[in-house]
Amino acid sequence: MIILDGEHVELSTPYGPMRTHILRPASPGRYPAILLYSEIFQATAPIRRTAAMLAGHGYIVAIPEIYHEFVPAGEVFPYDQAGSDRGNDLKYRKEVASYDADARAVIDHFLARPDCNGKIGAMGICLGGHLAWRAAFNPEVLGTVCFYATDLHKASLGAGMKDDSLARTADIKGEMFMVWGRQDPHVPLEGRTIIQAKLNEVGTRMSWIEVNGAHAFLRDEGLRYDPDLAHSMMGLVFNFFHRRLSDGDHQA
Template sequence: MTIREPEVVDLPTPRGLMRTQVFRPTGDGRHPGIVLYSEIFQITAPIRRTAAFLAGHGFIVAVPEVYHEFLPAGTVLAYDQAGADKGNELKYAKELASYDDDARAAVAYLKNHDNGNGRVGAIGICLGGHLSFRAAMLPEVNATTCFYATDIHQGSLGKGKADDSLARIPDIKGELMMIWGRQDPHVPGEGRAKIYSALTAAGTTFTWHEFNGAHAFLRDEGLRYDAELAHLTMGMTVDFFRRRLS
């Protein structure tokens, strides 16, 4: 399936316009929507390629700039120490409520898209894995994939480093797919076990997948990229979204 040239839309939020890139298939058919949350570096080339991959499999993919209230529209942070430092600084400067307001704006946009089928999912990577986890708490979100989601086990997302993501797991009514790398120092085994136990105790519908991979194994830039693992897990993701959203 071929895709259109990405579109740029500015979605209104309580803290200003949120620049969002939209990738979607060609033709006039109706397709499910997916919010794709980036890492701390915003909409980098690997994130754009991930969005194009999903759009090419039949989804309308909206990729918001997660730090829109702090950085000029279109800002991309580099995959270097300075970029990581700035991304981590903003991750803890942003209000938790702002992350949630952004999710509502992106989900509403996709749910009402002229070429949408009314069903919406979410996917996220690293920081984005946590943001997609929180987006799953919205009743409109039917399916969510989280790649090595950071901060959930510590409850440390947002300003004040005191999120309520574990406590709000009962709000998740759709299905989750949680994907982890065992060699990821950001979410060690005890942290993963804590999240697994909380999901199980809440009766959440979810699948759990751990692989021998490092943090950022999905990103097709850098030495931690694992092409075979990326191919496997993105195939799993497409199958999951087709089952839940089509």
């Protein structure tokens, strides 16, 4: 059994301080680390539960508050229309360079931690899937999991709605694990085809999975949650990170 510790750290970025939630095994030792990106709603309870599952498998997990330059530390948005509107508004107000600086700050924090063994992965959900993709541009990121990454096929992330995420696919040196819901209107078949074609074009090491699920099927809150799909996909995620990052010390 792995008992977890939790803390908050304030990381410095060029765009202001960023509160970051940390979960890790309580046992002494050195562990691999995972940068976990939330949906547009920030570090909600479902995201923290996902982080706890990852940490429980022997990882240091960091959840950065993606809208730190706009809202007070600790704020989350509700899973309703008002929360969705707020999150989407900020998604397109934040500069892409700020998203990238956030990733760099978390990676540097991992590398400076005495309990991190230097092996780093990334994972994200919805908007977070796109941010995890961009985090993979950093050479330290050995493996990345993207759940139904939004805006990727449209190149519309951030202020000005004109990102270079797909154009920089060749900058990804680690392995990708891409998961999509076939009934997700945010990333339709034509969008998925564009993304897959780009990954194949540059020879990215990847696994690609499409399931019969809606957008947000992983989130254990709301009508679109699919427990069976979520359970099976998270099992594959654990296997992926185990293979790419190893167990760390995993002391009892």
